Amino acid sequence: MSGQAASYYDQGQGFDSHGQQEAPYESKSNGNYTNGYDQRGNGNYQPPVNYQQQQPANYQQPGPDQKPQQPPYPDNPPPYSTFDEAFKIEKPKYNDIWAGLLLIAVFLGYVAVSGLTIHKYATNKGFSGGGIYDSSNDFSLNTNTLVLFIFVLCVALVFSWAYFMGARYFTKTFIWATGILNIVFALATGIYYLAKKQYGGGIVFLLFGVFAIICFISWIPRIPFTAFMLQTTMDVARNYGHVFLVSALGGIVTVAFAAWFSVTLVSIYVAYEPDSTGTNPSCANGGCSTAKVIGLTVYVTFAMYWFSEWLKNTVHTTIAGVYGSWYFWSKSAGGMPKGSTRGAFRRATTYSFGSISFGSLIIAIINMLRQACSVAQRQEAAQGNIVGSIFIWILGCFISLLDWLVTLFNRYAFCHIALYGKAYIPAAKDTWKMMRDRGIDALVQDCLMGPVLTMGSTFVAYVCALLAYLYLQFTKPAYNADGDFTAVIMAFSFLIGLQVCQVFMTPIGSGVETIFVAMGWDPQVMINDHPDIYYKLVQLYPRVQQAIHA
Numbered sequence: 339m340s341g342q343a344a345s346y347y348d349q350g351q352g353f354d355s356h357g358q359q360e361a362p363y364e365s366k367s368n369g370n371y372t373n374g375y376d377q378r379g380n381g382n383y384q385p386p387v388n389y390q391q392q393q394p395a396n397y398q399q400p401g402p403d404q405k406p407q408q409p410p411y412p413d414n415p416p417p418y419s420t421f422d423e424a425f426k427i428e429k430p431k432y433n434d435i436w437a438g439l440l441l442i443a444v445f446l447g448y449v450a451v452s453g454l455t456i457h458k459y460a461t462n463k464g465f466s467g468g469g470i471y472d473s474s475n476d477f478s479l480n481t482n483t484l485v486l487f488i489f490v491l492c493v494a495l496v497f498s499w500a501y502f503m504g505a506r507y508f509t510k511t512f513i514w515a516t517g518i519l520n521i522v523f524a525l526a527t528g529i530y531y532l533a534k535k536q537y538g539g540g541i542v543f544l545l546f547g548v549f550a551i552i553c554f555i556s557w558i559p560r561i562p563f564t565a566f567m568l569q570t571t572m573d574v575a576r577n578y579g580h581v582f583l584v585s586a587l588g589g590i591v592t593v594a595f596a597a598w599f600s601v602t603l604v605s606i607y608v609a610y611e612p613d614s615t616g617t618n619p620s621c622a623n624g625g626c627s628t629a630k631v632i633g634l635t636v637y638v639t640f641a642m643y644w645f646s647e648w649l650k651n652t653v654h655t656t657i658a659g660v661y662g663s664w665y666f667w668s669k670s671a672g673g674m675p676k677g678s679t680r681g682a683f684r685r686a687t688t689y690s691f692g693s694i695s696f697g698s699l700i701i702a703i704i705n706m707l708r709q710a711c712s713v714a715q716r717q718e719a720a721q722g723n724i725v726g727s728i729f730i731w732i733l734g735c736f737i738s739l740l741d742w743l744v745t746l747f748n749r750y751a752f753c754h755i756a757l758y759g760k761a762y763i764p765a766a767k768d769t770w771k772m773m774r775d776r777g778i779d780a781l782v783q784d785c786l787m788g789p790v791l792t793m794g795s796t797f798v799a800y801v802c803a804l805l806a807y808l809y810l811q812f813t814k815p816a817y818n819a820d821g822d823f824t825a826v827i828m829a830f831s832f833l834i835g836l837q838v839c840q841v842f843m844t845p846i847g848s849g850v851e852t853i854f855v856a857m858g859w860d861p862q863v864m865i866n867d868h869p870d871i872y873y874k875l876v877q878l879y880p881r882v883q884q885a886i887h888a
Contacts, residue, residue, distance in 0.1 A: 421659060421681025424667055425757045427689070433761035434692030441648060441695040448641035451634055452598065455605035462608070462619045475618070476816035478611035478631075479604045483827065486809045487600035490802045490831045491838070495593050497798045498839040502585060505846050506572055510565040513786065516794045517554035523797060524550055527804060531719075538719030538727030545731070550793075557786055563879045564786040570871055571661070571849030578668065579660035580679045581845050588653040589842040592646060596834045599642045603830065606634045636706075639833075643705045646837045647698035650844050651752055655686040655694060657845045658756035661852035666860075669867035682756055690755050693762040697748045704744060708737045709829060716825030746788060749847070753855040769855060778858040781882065787850045795839040802835030803828045 432438075463481075465474050473480040504512045528543030575581035611618065612626040620626065659682020668674050675681070686694060711734035718727040750773060751766035760768070773782070782788075806828045810818055818824060857864050864872045875882045 419672075419676055421663060421675045421678045422685075424663060424675040424678075425659075427759045430689055430759065432689055432692060433759070434696045436692070437696035437699060437762075438692035441644060441699070444641050445645060448602075448638055448645075451638060452602040452605070455609045455634070456601060458609035458620050459601075459605035465608075465617075465619055470813055473816070475608065476819075478613075478618075478817055479607035479823065479827075480815070480817065481604075482813060482815045482817075483607075483823075484600060484604045486806060486813075486827065487604070487831070487834070488597070489809065490805060490834050491593055491597055491600070493805055494596075494798060494802055494835040494838040495589070497801060497835075498589060498842040501794050501798065501839065502589075502842050502846070505568065505843070506575075506582075509568045509572065510561065512568070513557075513561050513565055513790050516790050516797070517550070517557060520793050520797050521547055521550045521554060523800060527800065536719055538724045539716065541724060542715065542719065542727055542731045545728070553789070553793075557789075560784055560786050563784065563875075564790065566874060566878055567785055567787060567850045567853070568846065570853070571846060574661060574664050574849060575845070578664045578674060578678075579657075581657055581660060581849070584653055584656055584679065584683075585842055585845045588649060588844065589838065592649060592838050592841040595642070595646065595649070596838060599638065600830075600834070602638055603635065606631060606638065610634065639709065639830075640702060640706055642833075642837075643709075644695075644698055644702035646841070647701045647705070648695055650837075650841045651694045651698050651748070652683075652686050653841060653844045654749060654848045655690065655752050655756040656683040657848035658682070658753045658852045659685070661849050662753070662757045662856060665853060665856040665868075666863060685759060686756065689759045693755050693760070693765065694752065696762040697752065697766075700744055701741065701748065704737065704741045708734060708741060709833060711737060712832065713825050713829045716828055719825075742788075742792065746782070749851050750782075750855055753848075753852045756852075772858050773855070776858040776861075778854055781854055781857075781879075784879070784881075785850060785854070787847055791840075791843045791847050795836050795843060798839040799832045799836035803832040806831035 468481060470482050470485050473482055504515065508515075524543050524547030528540045528547060531537075531540035531543060534540075608618075609620045610626045610630045612621060612628060618626065656679060660678050663674050663678040663682075711730055715727055715730040715734060718730055747766060747770060751762065751769050754760060754765040754769040755762070758765070772778070807824065810824055810827065818827075872882075
C-alpha cells in the first residue's frame with residue numbers, strides 16, 4: 339500500500355490482541371503497535387509526525403484488477419474458550435452505577451403509576467366500556483383507544499418482522515424499497531391530508547416527500563457499498579451466534595412493554611381526567627386534574643422511551659459482542675469463543691448496565707423533545723395553522739438531526755463497551771477519536787445502513803400513525819368529537835411503531851457498525867483473516883484502502 343494508506347503499527351506502546359499491555363507487541367501484521375490503538379480499542383493515540391507504514395519487503399501494492407497480496411501471518415493467537423477470555427477485562431467493575439440505579443428507580447416509579455391507574459381503570463371498567471362503541475366515557479381516552487393501540491401493536495409487529503426478513507433475504511432490493519416506499523408514502527399521505535382539508539399536515543408531508551426524494555437521489559451511488567455491508571452482516575448472522583434469536587426476543591419484549599404502556603396511558607386518562615359534569619366515577623373522591631394527567635403522561639412516556647432505548651442498546655451491545663468475536667477470532671486457531679452471545683449479554687447486563695443506561699438516557703431526553711414537537715405540529719395542523727405547523731416541523735427536523743448524531747455517536751461507543759467494558763464517557767471519547775484519526779468516520783458517512791434503517795422504522799411508525807387517524811375517523815369516539823385527542827393518539831401510535839421497529843432492526847445495524855469499529859482498531863485483521871471481504875470492499879469502495887489506514 340502507499341505511504342498515505344498507512345496503518346498505525348510501529349508507533350509506540352499499545353496492547354496486544356489479548357488485551358495485555360506491553361511494548362512492543364508483534365501483531366498479526368508483523369508490525370509493532372506503538373502508542374496507538376490495538377484491536378481492543380485501547381490506548382491513547384498520539385499520531386506521530388511523518389510516519390511511514392511498514393510493510394513486508396516483498397509486499398506489493400495490488401493493481402486495479404489484482405487481489406491484494408497477503409502480508410505474512412506468522413503468529414496464531416491461542417484458542418479462547420469463552421467470550422470473557424477472548425475480551426478479558428483486567429479489573430472488572432460496574433461502570434456508571436448512578437445511571438443504572440436511576441433507571442431502576444424510574445422503572446419502579448413507572449410500575450407504581452401503572453399499577454395504581456390500571457387498578458382504577460379495572461374498578462370502573464363499565465364506565466369506559468368493554469369494546470369500541472359501548473363506552474359511557476365521552477371526555478377522555480377509553481377502551482376504544484385501547485383497542486386502537488392493540489391494532490397499532492399488531493401492525494407494528496407484522497411490518498417490523500416483514501421489514502427484518504426483507505433485509506435478511508433481499509439486501510439490495512431492501513435498500514431501494516425503503517427509499518421508494520418512504521417517498522410514495524409521504525406524498526400519498528400529504529395528498530390525502532390536503533383532500534381532507536388538513537392543509538397544515540398535508541404541506542408538511544409533501545415537504546417530507548420532497549426531502550426524501552433528494553436524500554434518495556444522493557443515495558444511489560452508495561447503494562452497492564451499503565448492500566455489500568448488509569449482505570456481509572447477514573452472512574455472519576446465519577453462521578455465528580444467535581443474531582436472529584436476539585432480534586426476535588428483543589422485538590417480542592418491546593411489543594409486550596408497548597402493550598403495557600398503552601394500557602397505562604389509557605388508564606391515566608380514565609383515572610384522572612376531570613369531567614365538568616362529574617360523571618367520572620374515578621373522580622368521586624377528588625384528586626382529578628388536567629395537570630396530573632399531563633404530568634403522569636409525561637413521566638410514563640419518558641420512562642417508556644428510556645426503558646425501550648435501554649432494551650434496544652442492550653440488544654445492540656449483545657450483537658456487537660458476537661460480531662467482534664467473529665471479526666477477531668473466527669479464523670484463529672481456536673475459532674470463535676464459545677457462548678459469545680451469552681457472554682456479551684451477561685456483560686451488557688452486569689458491568690455495562692450503567693453505561694448503557696447512561697447513553698440511553700441522553701437519547702430518551704432528545705426523543706421526549708421530538709415527541710413534544712410531533713404533538714404540537716399535529717395540533718397546529720388540525721387547527722389549520724399552516725405557518726405554525728411548518729415552523730414546528732422544521733424545529734422537529736433539527737431535533738431529529740440531533741437525535742441521529744447522538745444515536746450514531748452512542749452506537750459506536752457501545753461497540754467499544756460491548757467488548758472492553760469501559761465506562762460510557764471514556765469509551766465514547768476513545769472510540770470517536772480512533773474513528774476520526776483512522777478515517778473510519780468517512781466510511782460511516784458513506785454507508786447508508788443507518789439512514790436506511792431509520793427511514794424504514796419511520797415508515798412503519800407513519801403507517802401506525804395513519805392507522806390511528808383512520809381508526810378515529812371511522813369509529814368516531816365521543817371523546818374525540820372535536821378532534822382534540824387526534825394529535826396525541828397519532829403521536830403515541832407513531833412512537834409505538836418507531837420503537838418496535840427499531841428494536842427489531844437493531845441487530846442489522848449492529849453488525850455493520852461493529853465491523854467498521856473493528857476495522858479501525860485493527861485493519862490488518864480484515865486483510866489477513868477476511869481477504870474476500872476486504873477485496874470486495876476495495877472493488878466497490880476504493881477509498882476503503884485510505885479510510886481504514888489513513
